[in-house]
Amino acid sequence: MNLIVAVDRNWGIGRDNGLLVHLPEDLKYFKRHTLDKVVVMGRKTLESMPGGKALPKRTNIVLTGNRDYEAPGCVVVNSEEELFTVLEQYDTDDVWLIGGASMYNRYFGMCDKLFVTKIDADLDADTFIFNLDEDSNYVVSSQSEPQTENGITYRWLVYERAK
Numbered sequence: 431m432n433l434i435v436a437v438d439r440n441w442g443i444g445r446d447n448g449l450l451v452h453l454p455e456d457l458k459y460f461k462r463h464t465l466d467k468v469v470v471m472g473r474k475t476l477e478s479m480p481g482g483k484a485l486p487k488r489t490n491i492v493l494t495g496n497r498d499y500e501a502p503g504c505v506v507v508n509s510e511e512e513l514f515t516v517l518e519q520y521d522t523d524d525v526w527l528i529g530g531a532s533m534y535n536r537y538f539g540m541c542d543k544l545f546v547t548k549i550d551a552d553l554d555a556d557t558f559i560f561n562l563d564e565d566s567n568y569v570v571s572s573q574s575e576p577q578t579e580n581g582i583t584y585r586w587l588v589y590e591r592a593k
């Protein structure tokens with residue numbers, strides 16, 4: 431399984447159940463990686479998407495404790511056990527964990543590659559994830575040149591488990 435996330439300087443990822451900043455090129459980067467693949471998310475992240483709708487051209491898997499939850503175009507799973515049973519049918523390289531914080535913080539240890547968009551700004555987040563730079567089990571295996579959009583500079587990094 432892979433993970434993809436955008437973080438600010440404090441490893442903040444969201445505010446008011448939304449993203450911190452609109453970065454169109456980063457959204458394209460996200461799309462390029464996840465298109466035609468399987469995306470796994472928590473219920474709040476689905477509801478934070480435009481119109482609360484499934485991402486097109488992807489298999490959307492949504493985790494919620496609510497057994498009556500309905501999400502058109504999504505595979506709804508109600509437990510961790512059910513999630514991993516469903517995921518057995520897919521190639522692990524094709525599965526992308528796309529948030530939010532509860533999902534990242536619980537399942538990052540199961541991910542082989544972690545694609546982190548590192549935004550060089552403090553964006554006043556209310557939702558945070560673990561700081562991979564403080565975990566010696568992870569190393570940066572690739573890093574892009576800085577990108578600048580809407581006055582915000584960021585880089586695309588890939589973390590992998592240290593050998």
Ligand SMILES: NC(=O)c1ccc[n+]([C@@H]2O[C@H](COP(=O)([O-])OP(=O)(O)OC[C@H]3O[C@@H](n4cnc5c(N)ncnc54)[C@H](OP(=O)(O)O)[C@@H]3O)[C@@H](O)[C@H]2O)c1
Binds near residue numbers: 531
């Ligand atoms: N920067 C980024 O790249 C990025 C990416 C994605 C999301 N985000 C941001 O992250 C924030 C949302 O994160 P969040 O942590 O609040 O919410 P979340 O992880 O998206 O969803 C949490 C919900 O998922 C369900 N869930 C999680 N683990 C479960 C389990 N083991 N069993 C059953 N259900 C489970 C529960 O749903 P029920 O309450 O229905 O039971 C829980 O309330 C938003 O601000 C969003 O914009 C940022």
